[in-house]
Amino acid sequence: MYELIKGANVGLAALSESVDSVIVSLDWTSPTGEGDADVSVLLLDADGKVRSDADFYFYNNPVAPDGSVQLLGKTPTGGGNQDRISFDLTAIPDGVDRIVVAASRYDGAHFGELDDLRMTLADGSGEHLLRFAIEEAGPMSAFLFGEFYRRGGEWKLRAVGQGYESGLAGLATDFGVDIDDGTDDGTDGAAAAEVLEETADGERTQATAPARADDRGQPATGEGVPAPRQPEEAAAPRKPSARPRTARKKVTLPKAARKSLAENDSWKQARLFPVSALKSDRDREMRATSVLLSVMTQIPEFGRRLTAAFGAPAGRMETFTEVSLPHGDNPRRPDGVIRVERAGKLWTALVEAKTNGNPLRAEQVQAYMDLAARRGYEAVITLSNDVALEGSPLVDVRIDGRRKHKVALRHLSWAEVAHQAQLLIRHEGVGNMTHAWLLQELLHYLQHENSGCHGFQNMGSAWVPVRNGIDDETLCQGDPRALEVVESWERLIRQVCLRLGGELGQKVLPVQRSRRGTDPGARRMQGADRLCREGRLQAELRMEGTPGVLAITADLRTGRLRTSLEIPALEHGYPLTGAKRLVRRLAEAPADLHIETLVDGGAGGPRSTLERLRPEPADLLPKNGARITGFRLSLFKGMGGSRGNAESGFIRSVDEAVHRFYATIVAALDRPAPRRAPAAGRSAAE
Missing domain, CATH: 2.60.60.30 (sav2460 like domains)
Incomplete structure (x- = not known):
């Protein structure tokens, strides 16, 4: 540089x-x-x-x-x-x-x-x-x-x-x-x-x-x-x-919550969007849709973030719920309608929402697509806990090519909604304190266990059979259930990126190692074949401002999760100096952190736990004097057994593993290394 x-x-x-x-x-x-x-x-x-x-x-x-x-x-x-x-x-x-x-x-x-x-x-x-x-x-x-x-x-x-x-x-x-x-x-x-x-x-x-x-x-x-x-x-x-005002007008909520005035912990704070009365999936869908659309209207920055990617212009937005639209003898009732006016022109989208694990129904979405085309609407937006995959729509619909007016089918996950709300109220700020409070109430509602808006939370029906097939070595390449698991894994990784990025206020994106232009379906088929051969699911995350990529490996044979990061060695200076500096920077990292030395030629270098290396950083140096190119830092965690997001679930264990690695390892590497006074008699080489 x-x-x-x-x-x-x-x-x-x-x-x-x-x-x-x-x-x-x-x-x-x-x-x-x-x-x-x-x-x-x-x-x-x-x-x-x-x-x-x-x-x-x-x-x-x-x-x-x-x-x-x-x-x-x-x-x-x-x-x-x-x-x-x-x-x-x-x-x-x-x-x-x-x-x-x-x-x-x-x-x-x-x-x-x-x-x-x-x-x-x-x-x-x-x-x-x-x-x-x-x-x-x-x-x-x-x-x-x-x-x-x-x-x-x-x-x-x-x-x-x-x-x-x-x-x-x-x-x-x-x-x-x-x-x-x-x-x-x-x-x-x-x-x-x-x-x-x-x-x-x-x-x-x-x-x-x-x-x-x-x-x-x-x-x-x-x-x-x-x-x-x-x-x-x-x-x-x-x-x-x-005149430009130099007084700040962006508002973010304080990270530390104020002390409660409640007499005891059993008292529950009054909320703008209550969830206690939600008894059925229909109630949850109606409440969640109405809450989201109303907040989008009241906070222009938030509404614009959610609709800009769908082709909506920047303009005056109005939203409606439980509307009735003529459709032959049986009127259609989409969950919501979004309308944006700009320069006398209207952009309109129908909204179909689902909560909990309820899937989107193809025939229902198809009917809304046809209705939108006849009425001149620009888009149909589906909203659910599922996460869309690149090149693989959640719902297959038929597009009538004879129609001049084309309708776009777009999907939004509840995890993406929560992600955008977190970015605004915790990192980027909104126009005033009332807007920040409204977003905080929306976020509290979405994250409540009774709202049904928890994001992707089920690895699917193929998860248990695939795990059993790997355990008893009966899973064969070409098994369609392996492809289902790989698709669920990709959805989970995309959601992990959203949650971590919302907390950190920076971009966290999955890394695709395939060549540019490779069909996503072909890439997933390769992942399914690898799962059948090796019994492992793998992914990489790139965090903005972080050296290297965070790798995640779920080994279904051993039942363990591995999160790791490769960092380069110092370009100049003595190898021992670099090893000591690394150990000092990881002073507050978990003692069970595994550190592996990477050397020229790809041959395995020394490896040990941080607990053993703290008194002897020189153990990281290769005995044969090979040039050190970097270090691989790894944490291991037991993998949840169930397919869902329960306490013992696989999805929860992946979330916890990624957040623990970032909080204890990546954040430590971002901080300046603690200064240490030179001991008497220490050589200049060290």
Whole structure:
């Protein structure tokens, strides 16, 4: 990776062939684990000013209409956060000469309190190209990390490393943005304070006189930052609503629940969406559909997330339940209807929902598809605990090719609904506290055992016969029941990705090792043959910001689950130094963690448990002096016997194994290694 120093610049074309779209990541850690900052982007003209206030992108204006700039949000990284920004450089308007990438803190905090400040750049393929590390930021509440600029028809990147004592408001004002700090709109001081304190954590930004400094605390100079804008005495006042507000308006709920005021634990908190009265599957389907559709209408961010992938436009949404639509002598009654209006045009979808283990019925979905086609609706959305597979629809329907109007059949799992709700209320934030509370109530409802919306929870009727066939070695290749188990396994892995990603606030995706363009059905047939031969189910998960992939193996012969991760060895330094550092980073990991040394040539290297390696890290070094390429970390767990999601179930055991591995191993690797004072007499080689 290319290392950039302060003031240096580099042409993007010299780093990669895929730099039309790039992603900039700003990283920091905090000794307390609580320090945070917010990124911002300014598009500047040749005079070093924004063309209008719309060229200022921050938490209250995160996306450019043309897609040229998009703030992607935060990803937790153990002791800190990573904030990412996506740039489509081909879409940057011609009038933009420079793009400034900055970050700011709030409530009197400054960047000198954070550690490991750095900016990294990745190309369109995701490959990391360069890094700029900030040695010392000083008492600055806003900081300029870098800037893109045009030279000779190509884009270059300069490492700036300069700070502002005046925070986000001062930084924005310096570049020509007319900001609204919440106190100049005709309200008194108390009212303004109430507006700023609307967020869950009380964050606020105060505008003060801009003062700039570099990362050593000295006044900033150089072409990286223009001179402060002088006040214009005769400038006409603008309407407050036209100014960007630097007061945060995104709300996330606090992670720690407030102490209950109940006299004892048997008291149950009053809920907006009660579940105690649900007695039948029909009641559960009606309640779940009505609750979901009403929340989608009230919280535009949430409704948009669930419908955008189905082709719905961004517009005014209305939802309806238990509607009656004419259909010959017997009117049809879908569970719900979604209608979105944009520019006088309507997009409409029928909704068919199922809860518990109830399957979608092909004849019912077919009838809704025909009805939607005749009425000019755009889609039929099925909603159930099942998880759709790539290239394999849950319900086979017949599409009449003679009809000009085509209707899309889309599926949404309850696990995906819960995943999107978690992302918004716990990581990305919504518009106000009421919206956050509504999403929390929805999530509580979906996760309640009586709601029937628990997600994929049954490996199917083929699970027990296949396990028995593997035990007594009677399962033959080509057995259709093996294919059913492989499909259920893929559904389970997709759901595990959704649950883990919702908790972490980052993307967790299954990895497919087959060649691009390979038919998914053929890939599953290969997995079924492997299951018959080896008795094992295998999957890999890629977690954003994590080195390597998390591998999961369910060995049906031994009844054990194995979760593992391969990490690379240090490129430089002594092998013993790398072994000791690894053991120190795993100081809080389970003692039964297995560590295997990977060496050149693929031959098996030393392996042992963490408990035995803590006093003797040198046991990880190959006796023959082979070059170490990495280490494989593995945890083992007994596999549940039943096919369902009961306490002893297989699905629950897979969920627990993945979450335990992430919490105890992956999270430990993300944290900086604990520092250890050198012992007297220790050699430099160690």
